[in-house]
Amino acid sequence: MANLNFGLLAPIIIIELILLIVALVDLIRIEKTNGPKWLWTLLILFVSIIGPILYFVVGRRNT
Numbered sequence: 001m002a003n004l005n006f007g008l009l010a011p012i013i014i015i016e017l018i019l020l021i022v023a024l025v026d027l028i029r030i031e032k033t034n035g036p037k038w039l040w041t042l043l044i045l046f047v048s049i050i051g052p053i054l055y056f057v058v059g060r061r062n063t
Contacts, residue, residue: 016048019049019052033060034058034061035059
């Protein structure tokens, strides 16, 4: 762990944070989702990078 280069992880962490913020803002603004909003909030926050991607692929309802 001491030899871990944080310069390689920084872009992944930044992309993950941007994706998380964009997903949460979209979830707040959208009226209807496929499933309850509270469940999507938990998935976005706690399932790392896969949660926001799942929200954009499955959770958004096209009206």
